[in-house]
Amino acid sequence: MGENDCEELLLSTEESQTTEIRQKLLPKRQTNNDVTYRYVIDRAARSVPDFEKEFSGVEKLPPSPSMRDRARKCAKGCNKNCFMDVLVGLFPIFTWMRHYKVRKWLAGDLVSGITVGVVHIPQSMAFSLLAGLPPVYGLYTSFYTVLLYSFMGTSRHISVGTFAVTSLLTQSVVVRLVPEPIPIMNVTAGATVGNETFVNGISDIELRKVGVAASVMFLMGVFQLVFGIFRLGFITTYLSEPLVQAFTTGAALQVVTSQTPSILGITIKSTTAIPAFFRNWIEIFRNLPNTHIPTLIISIICILLLVAGREINLRFKEKLKIPLPTEVIIVVIAILASTFGKFQEIFQIRVVGPIPTGFPAPMLPDFSIMGSIIGDGFALAVVGFAISVSLSKMYAQKYGYSIDSNQELIAYGVSNAIPSFFRCFPNAAALARCVIQENTGGNTQLVGLISVVIVLVTILVLGPVFQPLPRSVLGCIIVVGLVGILKQLSLLKPTFKMSRIDCLVWVVTLFSVLLLGVDLGLLAGVVFSMLTIILRTQRPRCEVLGNIAGTDVYRSCHGYASAQPHNGILIFKFHSILYYANKDYFKQKLFFATGFDPEVIIHQRKKEADAAESQNESSNCCRSVPWKKKTDISSIKVDVDLSSPATSGGSPSFLQQSHPTCTDDVATRTELFHTLIIDCSSFSFIDLVGIKTLNALCKNYREIGVDMLLVNVSNDVKKSLVAGSYFETAGENCEFPTIHDAVLHAKFKQVCLSQSKEETSFDSNQ
Numbered sequence: 001m002g003e004n005d006c007e008e009l010l011l012s013t014e015e016s017q018t019t020e021i022r023q024k025l026l027p028k029r030q031t032n033n034d035v036t037y038r039y040v041i042d043r044a045a046r047s048v049p050d051f052e053k054e055f056s057g058v059e060k061l062p063p064s065p066s067m068r069d070r071a072r073k074c075a076k077g078c079n080k081n082c083f084m085d086v087l088v089g090l091f092p093i094f095t096w097m098r099h100y101k102v103r104k105w106l107a108g109d110l111v112s113g114i115t116v117g118v119v120h121i122p123q124s125m126a127f128s129l130l131a132g133l134p135p136v137y138g139l140y141t142s143f144y145t146v147l148l149y150s151f152m153g154t155s156r157h158i159s160v161g162t163f164a165v166t167s168l169l170t171q172s173v174v175v176r177l178v179p180e181p182i183p184i185m186n187v188t189a190g191a192t193v194g195n196e197t198f199v200n201g202i203s204d205i206e207l208r209k210v211g212v213a214a215s216v217m218f219l220m221g222v223f224q225l226v227f228g229i230f231r232l233g234f235i236t237t238y239l240s241e242p243l244v245q246a247f248t249t250g251a252a253l254q255v256v257t258s259q260t261p262s263i264l265g266i267t268i269k270s271t272t273a274i275p276a277f278f279r280n281w282i283e284i285f286r287n288l289p290n291t292h293i294p295t296l297i298i299s300i301i302c303i304l305l306l307v308a309g310r311e312i313n314l315r316f317k318e319k320l321k322i323p324l325p326t327e328v329i330i331v332v333i334a335i336l337a338s339t340f341g342k343f344q345e346i347f348q349i350r351v352v353g354p355i356p357t358g359f360p361a362p363m364l365p366d367f368s369i370m371g372s373i374i375g376d377g378f379a380l381a382v383v384g385f386a387i388s389v390s391l392s393k394m395y396a397q398k399y400g401y402s403i404d405s406n407q408e409l410i411a412y413g414v415s416n417a418i419p420s421f422f423r424c425f426p427n428a429a430a431l432a433r434c435v436i437q438e439n440t441g442g443n444t445q446l447v448g449l450i451s452v453v454i455v456l457v458t459i460l461v462l463g464p465v466f467q468p469l470p471r472s473v474l475g476c477i478i479v480v481g482l483v484g485i486l487k488q489l490s491l492l493k494p495t496f497k498m499s500r501i502d503c504l505v506w507v508v509t510l511f512s513v514l515l516l517g518v519d520l521g522l523l524a525g526v527v528f529s530m531l532t533i534i535l536r537t538q539r540p541r542c543e544v545l546g547n548i549a550g551t552d553v554y555r556s557c558h559g560y561a562s563a564q565p566h567n568g569i570l571i572f573k574f575h576s577i578l579y580y581a582n583k584d585y586f587k588q589k590l591f592f593a594t595g596f597d598p599e600v601i602i603h604q605r606k607k608e609a610d611a612a613e614s615q616n617e618s619s620n621c622c623r624s625v626p627w628k629k630k631t632d633i634s635s636i637k638v639d640v641d642l643s644s645p646a647t648s649g650g651s652p653s654f655l656q657q658s659h660p661t662c663t664d665d666v667a668t669r670t671e672l673f674h675t676l677i678i679d680c681s682s683f684s685f686i687d688l689v690g691i692k693t694l695n696a697l698c699k700n701y702r703e704i705g706v707d708m709l710l711v712n713v714s715n716d717v718k719k720s721l722v723a724g725s726y727f728e729t730a731g732e733n734c735e736f737p738t739i740h741d742a743v744l745h746a747k748f749k750q751v752c753l754s755q756s757k758e759e760t761s762f763d764s765n766q
Helices: 048-054 067-077 080-090 102-130 136-152 164-177 204-229 233-238 241-264 276-286 293-315 326-341 343-347 367-399 405-417 431-439 446-466 471-481 483-498 500-516 518-538 583-594 598-618 688-703 715-723 726-730 739-765
Strands: 007-012 020-025 029-031 034-036 039-042 196-199 542-548 554-556 569-574 638-640 655-657 675-679 707-711
Touching: 102 136, 102 164, 102 241, 102 326, 102 431, 102 446, 102 471, 136 405, 136 446, 164 204, 164 241, 164 367, 164 518, 204 233, 204 367, 204 405, 233 367, 233 405, 233 518, 241 276, 241 293, 241 367, 241 471, 241 483, 241 500, 241 518, 276 500, 293 326, 293 343, 293 471, 326 343, 326 446, 326 471, 367 405, 367 431, 367 518, 431 483, 471 483, 483 500, 500 518, 542 583, 569 583, 569 739, 583 688, 598 688, 675 739, 688 707, 688 715, 688 726, 707 739, 715 726
Parallel strands: 569 675, 675 707
Antiparallel strands: 007 020, 020 039, 029 034, 542 554, 542 569, 638 655
C-alpha cells in the first residue's frame, strides 16, 4: 500500500444493524521524522446499559468464588505434595542448594563469607554497646540470627545481624526500663562494686538490661511472624521513601549523639526526657572541659584511618578485588597497641573488658514487661522489616531474581523470636555489610553460613583477645559507618524540587525523631505522612472540562485555551475518590462550578409558590401560579473564565455565572443549562456517604430540570452504586462509557425537546 493510499475497516455487529464502527486509516503525516496516524470512528452514541447489551461478555469478569468453594479447593489440595511444598517454601535452602553452581559460586562465597564474618566481629560488639549491652551479646546476636536467616531467607545478598537503627531503638527501651548506668567492666569475677555483684564481668543490672532487650526482640519476632503468616507484608508500603530516609537520618544523628561521649572519653548523665537529643548535646558541651585527651587522640586517629579506608574502597572499587577491611585492621592495631601500651593501666582508657567464652544457657524473656514494650516491639518489627526488605528488593532487582516478602517476614520473625531465648537483641540487615558481601563476590546464602563459622570461633576461642580493645574504637567504627546514611541530608534539596509535600514529610519526620526520640518520632512521621494523603484527598484539584474542537478529547478549560464548553452542558471532574471526608468539598466545588446550589433553588421555588398561593387565597382567586413566576434554572448563563485566578485549595475558578433570576422573557436566555456530566474516572472507590451524596444531588438537579450523568465509572464503583440503589433514582440511562457519548446524548435530547416544543406550539396556534 502506497503512502497516500487509504484503508477502511468496517466492523459491524449481527445483533444490531444500527451500530457501525468505521475506522479509517488516513494518509500518514511525516514531520521531523515523526510519523502520525489519524483515525476516524463512526459509531452510535451509547449509554452503558445499551453498550453492555450490544457488546455483552466483552468485559465480564468471572464471579468470585465463595468462602465454601475456597475451603473445598484448599481441602482438596492438602496432600503429601502440598506439605512438601510448604516445607520447601519455609526453608528455601533446600531449593537453592539443589541448584548451587559449585565452580561458579563457591570461590566468591568463600571469600565473601570470611570477609563478612571478620567484619561482623567489631560491628556486633560496637552495636551491642550502642544498644546499652555488654559487647559479647552482639556476637551471640550475629551468630543465631545469621544462622537462621541463611536457612529461611530468600535474598542472596543481604547480611542480617546487628544494625545501628535497631540497636538505637533497643537502647531507648533498655534505658527507659533499666535507667542505671553500666559499670566499668574491669572487675574480677565474683567481686562486688557498691550493691552490685559481678559474675564473669557481667553485673545484675546488665543482666536486667539483657532481659529487656531479649523481651523486645521476642515481641519483634512474634509481630513479624504474624505479619508473614497472614501475608501482611504490604504494611511497609505505608513507609514512604522520604519517610524512611528522614527516619534513618534522624536515627543516625541520635546514634552519633550517643557515641560522642565514648569518643571524647567523658561521662554524661543520659536522659530520655523529651527532647533527649538536644538535652544530651547540652550535657556534652558542659562536659567538654573534662575531655579525656588520650581517648580523644585514639578517636581522632581511628576516624582518620576509617575515613581514608572508606574513600579508598569507594574510589578504587573497580580495581580492588576485595574491599579493604579497614575496621578489622584498626581493631587488630588497637588491640596490639592497648595490650603492649597498657592503655587501661597507664592512661585510664576504658576498654571492652572481660568477654566470656562459650554460649550462655537459654533464658526465657521477661513476660512481665511485655505490656509496657508492645509498642516498641511493633515499631521494631515494622522498621526492621522495612529496612531489610528494601535492601533485599534492591539486590534482587539488580541481579535478576525474585524474593518473597511474606517468606522474608517469616524468616525475620524466626531470626528474632528464637534468638531471644539466647540473650540476643533485635537485628536487621546492615547496608555496610551488604555492600561488602556484594563487592567480595557473594552469590548465595552460603556466605551467611561461612560467616557464622568465623563468629563461632570468636565466641568459643577468641573472645578474651578483644578484652583490651578501647571502647572509643568501637564508637568510631559506629560513627564512620553512618556516613552513608548521614549523606541522605543532601537529598532534601532535590526532594523539595520534585515534591514539596514529600519534602515536608522529610523535614517533619527528621525533627520528630530528634525531638521525640526514635520510636515516637517514627510514629509521628507515619501519622503526618498519612495526614498529607488524607488532606490531598479531602481537597483535591477540580476541573471543568471543555471539548478540543474537532475531536472527542476533553481537557481542562483552565489549562487549554482551545478547550471550550458545550452550550448548556457542564462537565465536572473531581481528582480524587469520593468518600465521607471530602463530600462537602465535592459539593462546594460543584456548586461553585455551576453557580448555584440546587437546594437553594428548590427552596426559593417553594417560597414563591407558597407566596403566590397565599396571595390567591386572599384575593379569592383560584388561578394557578404560572411557571414563569418561578425561579427558572434554565435562565442561568454559563461562561468559562480562563483568566480567573486559582481559588483556595488549588482549585481554579472556572466559571462565572449570573445569579438565577425570575424572568418572564424566556427569549432573553443566551445559553440553557440543562445537563451536568460528572467524570468519575478518578473514583477508585466510593463509600456509603459518597453514594448518598450522588443520590441527593441527582434528585435535586432533576427537580429543577437538570440531568446529571456519570461517565467513566469503574466496575467497583458501579457495584457500590447498584448496591446503594443509585440507578433506581437516576434511571438506567444516566451512565455513559465516555464523556463524548454523554455530550452527544445531552445534545440529542435537547434537540428532541426543542422539536417537541415547536410542534406543540404549532398545534396550539392551529
